[in-house]
Amino acid sequence: MRRWHFYLMGAIATIWGILSLAEYTMVSYGLQAGWLDMYPPQQLEWLATLPGWVHGVWGAHATLALVGALCLVAHVRAAVWMLGLSWVGIVVLALWSHVFAAPPLWSISGGMLSVGVTLLVVALSGLIWLYARGEKRHGDML
DSSP states (O other), X not given: OOOHHHHHHHHHHHHHHHHHHHHHHHHHTTOOOGGGGGSXXXXXXXXXXXXXXXXXXXXHHHHHHHHHHHHHHTTOTXXXXXXXXXXXXXXXHHHIIIIISSSXXXXXXXXXXXXXXXXXXXXXXXXHHHHHHHHHHHTOOO
C-alpha cells in the first residue's frame, strides 16, 4: 500500500510538469493565452527574443519535469535523474534570466517579486526531485 503523500506529491509533480510544458509551448509559439495575458508587454517582448540555447534548456527542463513526474507516479527509478536534470535546467535558467541576461528579467517584470517567484519555482522543482530521491532510497520505486 502506497503512503498518502506519494499520491499527493505525484499529483503536484504532474501538475507542475504540465504547467511547465504549457508555458514553454505558449512562449515558443508566441501564444498569448492563459496566464501569459497577465504578463507585462515588456516581459512578453523579452520572452520573444530569448536566445536559442535558452529555448533548448527551457524545453529540456519542461519535458523532463513532465516525463519525470509521470515516471514518479509510475514508480520508475528514472524519475530521479529526470527530475534532477529538470532542476538543474531551471537553476541555469533562473541564474541566466536574473543575473546574465541583458536586460535582466527582474528589471522588466516586477523587481524583487519576480526574483521571489523565481526562487519559489526553483525550490518547488528541487523539492520534487528530493522527494523522488527519498522514494528511491525508501525502496518504493522500481
